[in-house]
Amino acid sequence: MCDTCGCNITHGNESLIRPGGKLAKTESGKEAVTVLHSLLHENDHTAQHNREHFDQHNVLAINLMSSPGAGKTALLEATIQQLDKNIRIAVIEGDLETENDAERIRKHGVKAIQIATGSACHLDAHMIHQALHNLDLSEFDIVFIENVGNLVCPASFDLGQHQNVTLLSVPEGDDKPAKYPVMFRTSDLVMISKSDLLPILDDFKVDNAKRYLQDIASTAPVIELSSKDKSGMPLWFDWINQQIETRKAYLQEHPVHHGHHHHEHSREHSHSHEHHAHAEDTLNNDS
Amino acid sequence: MHELSICQSLMAQVESIALEHRAQSVTSVVVAMGPLSGVEAQLLKNAYPIASAGTVAENAELIVKTLPIRVKCNQCGSESDATPNKLICKQCGDWRTTLVSGDELMLMSVELEKSKDPKSVH
Ligand SMILES: Nc1nc2c(ncn2[C@@H]2O[C@H](COP(=O)(O)OP(=O)(O)OP(=O)(O)O)[C@@H](O)[C@H]2O)c(=O)[nH]1
Ligand SMILES: [Mg+2]
Ligand SMILES: [Zn+2]
Ligand SMILES: [Zn+2]
Ligand SMILES: [Zn+2]
Ligand SMILES: [Zn+2]
Secondary structure: OOOOOOOOOOOOOHHHHOOOOOOOOOOOOEEEEEEEEEOOHHHHHHHHHHHHHHHHOOOEEEEEEOOOOOOHHHHHHHHHHHOOOOOOEEEEEEEOOOOHHHHHHHOOOOEEEEEEOOOOOOOOHHHHHHHHOOOOHHHOOEEEEEOOOOOOHHHHOOOOOOEEEEEEEHHHOOOHHHHOHHHHHOOOEEEEEOHHHOOOOOOOOHHHHHHHHHHOOOOOOEEEEOOOOOOOHHHHHHHHHHHHHHHHHHHHHOOOOOOOOOOOOOOOOOOOOOOOOOOOOOOOOOO | OHHHHHHHHHHHHHHHHHHHOOEEEEEEEEEEEOOOOOOOHHHHHHHHHHHHOOOOOOOOEEEEEEOOOEEEEOOOOOEEEOEOOEOOOOOOOOOOEEEEEOOOEEEEEEEEEEOOOHHHOO
């Protein structure tokens, strides 16, 4: 089994997963092999590897998710304009077909890497890893990843971020956490965006959204924010600063060893059930 | 649909197991998943013929087992069944719970057809 990617069976679910215990009986000439591996473990290993890249350079990585048009790019633009200029920002943009969002970011003089996802409905850890090789992480303090606008697919793919932020815009309605529990359960912060519209679209009740979040056992803080009138920005910045401090403290206690190049993974993906090498490309330009 | 890309990584795992065990073919693939995994069982099944075409597992049966959602209450400690958007404690009604089961997405086992070559016995 795999100890590094979180695809292990836990004490809690063990009895549910293996009712009868032992291997299934098999006909002669056949062999049943027990695997117990997450279907996403290759993605999850690459995500962990990305996280090491970020940690090596003391960079906070924040994954922004929402339905299409909930205001992710507008939030990034407002953040770039108002966040303390000592905090150096880069953006990785996942856009279906265009460079529009990346160009909006670049207009503010901020580095933006475009991942052309084509018809993909989510970013995955491999795409981020590719992007990281076009980004000198030593030049930045925060990398924002703008995921593909979609409340379903991105939730399943760890990218190596430290925090997930999900935007729920007022025009979408306050019941989205109940309809997309998987997405909202992965959120470390829920942002009610376009809050300037609350007085107009008054059937959106912030308290309802919070109640739906409680129903899915979410402990994520909820902030209301408008990129238009800039209300709520101080709360957002407080949260970001708190994450930076938390990372710093964590990395002081768990230092990342510098100096050695950790890109010598083997290409093959062996599955010996006790240990496994993880597949990795052999790009070599990350310092 | 992300089910196709997940199915493709499933096939990569199945193929490497078959190779490692020098199997002639794969007869069945068992996947266990919970309703909170973010993957729809039916969409995964639909993706299977596409992802497995031309592989050693193209004739294998895909068996998907659905696991129940279970939560453990952080307040009273009891465990109960739950639904995807009501993960609250059945005993005391508190919302502060921890998921025990229901978000799994796991390749459980594969059944292989072995070649007759005695050297290849595992
Ligand atoms: N009223 C109001 N409109 C907003 C706000 N933020 C964004 N918008 C508008 O919402 C629309 C979509 O905003 P974007 O920032 O492009 O949204 P997005 O989430 O990046 O969209 P995709 O990348 O296409 O998924 C634009 O017309 C914005 O002007 C806000 O705070 N208030
Ligand atoms: Mg955008
Ligand atoms: Zn693994
Ligand atoms: Zn790397
Ligand atoms: Zn999808
Ligand atoms: Zn309870």
